[in-house]
Amino acid sequence: MSYQNTNLIKICLVEDDNIIREGFVMLLNENQGFKVVSAYNNCEDFLKNVQNDKPNVVLMDIELPGMNGIEGIERTKKIYPHAQIIVVTVYENDDLVFKALCAGAGGYLTKNMPSQRLIEAIREIMGGGAPMSTNIARLVVASFQKNHNSPLSSRETEVLELLSRGKSYSNIAEGLFIDKETVRTHIKNIYWKLEVHSKAEAIEKAMKEKLI
Amino acid sequence: MSYQNTNLIKICLVEDDNIIREGFVMLLNENQGFKVVSAYNNCEDFLKNVQNDKPNVVLMDIELPGMNGIEGIERTKKIYPHAQIIVVTVYENDDLVFKALCAGAGGYLTKNMPSQRLIEAIREIMGGGAPMSTNIARLVVASFQKNHNSPLSSRETEVLELLSRGKSYSNIAEGLFIDKETVRTHIKNIYWKLEVHSKAEAIEKAMKEKLI
DNA sequence: CTGAATCTCACCCAATTTGGGGGGATTTAA
DNA sequence: TTAAATCCCCCCAAATTGGGTGAGATTCAG
The missing domain is CATH 1.10.10.10 (Winged helix-like DNA-binding domain superfamily/Winged helix DNA-binding domain)
Incomplete structure (x- = not known):
């Protein structure tokens, strides 16, 4: 036990693909300052342990066996609102993005990113940002804009x-x-x-x- | 005249501070692939020339003499919707951010960024992204989230x-x-x-x- | 200049909605 | 075992809504 632990960023993973999950664990643990406290392949198990794990950041998949990620985000925010949740998924679907953000996600990455982006994203969200893939950011910003071909005066x-x-x-x-x-x-x-x-x-x- | 021109990103600046404006012009023109076609210190002059300048990207200040940047964005989008507009300002005010995005801004940077960020942002918006400073991105994402202390069932x-x-x-x-x-x-x-x-x-x- | 669109106001009518008041039953969580 | 949440019922009067028709003024593009 060292005082360095207090500065460690504690991370939980919720991802059903074993290859990807183990890949992320290795990638993140290689990094000074990051500590993967637990990695789950479903939301239910994660939710049982989140108050024990006390993660700073959660990397959450959307498509999961059992409870889906959106529901997972909502429940996580209810029982452990302190956690910052980053969605990591293959879906770039509009609906899913907005549902995830409404549910409480603080970032949204698509899986086609370079792996180094994941490291940046975690630092970004801990630094008060909201990491998003390029296309997602565009979607989000576009959602504020009105139709320029309105039939209405x-x-x-x-x-x-x-x-x-x-x-x-x-x-x-x-x-x-x-x-x-x-x-x-x-x-x-x-x-x-x-x-x-x-x-x-x-x-x-x-x-x-x-x-x- | 060379065929390289077709790949140049044409940029307009609207910024009333002479020091900053000239600084941006130099910074951007130093870059291969960027060409500052015009730099204005107010919206009115810019709007008169935008259809002539045909910029790909506009860097727009908010606090300006005469017409403010929000109004400027709206008008630009009406007469030359093709242009991508990035707001560059000192203001991190919630209202201003959302008004700018609603008006049609495609990105929002605060002036305390490293100058290299400006270069990235322009490439980002041309690549289909929506460049935002960290705090702005957080504001935008937070705007989707609901109050967790609702008195309502x-x-x-x-x-x-x-x-x-x-x-x-x-x-x-x-x-x-x-x-x-x-x-x-x-x-x-x-x-x-x-x-x-x-x-x-x-x-x-x-x-x-x-x-x- | 002309016609289309927009913005403004008016009057008719009937059905529906709304807000406020009262009361009560059941389930669920603290 | 309280308190809250959810559900249902009744009464009433005022306000709202949707539909119809008509019409003067202004603005703006062809």
């Missing part, structure tokens, strides 16, 4: 924006300094353009097509 | 989630396979917990505190 977009925040027609009228009847007209036009017949449908379609 | 959160998508009580009831009256009870409890008295207030507060 800017005023209509403004109205729909407020509607999506739960405002009533009267609220919106006040907010935009126009008459309630004008708001109604705008909304009728929005419904016509989006081919919908209710608030919920309009918001759903607008979200989906990134109009708001 | 999971069912209540679920109800509020659907309410925020414009669903009516009846819609929500159908979606969750419960009675409309039950939905009403949940919503009453949500209002009580959040100390609000309407849908709009509840959604606003929930968004602000990242409960949904």
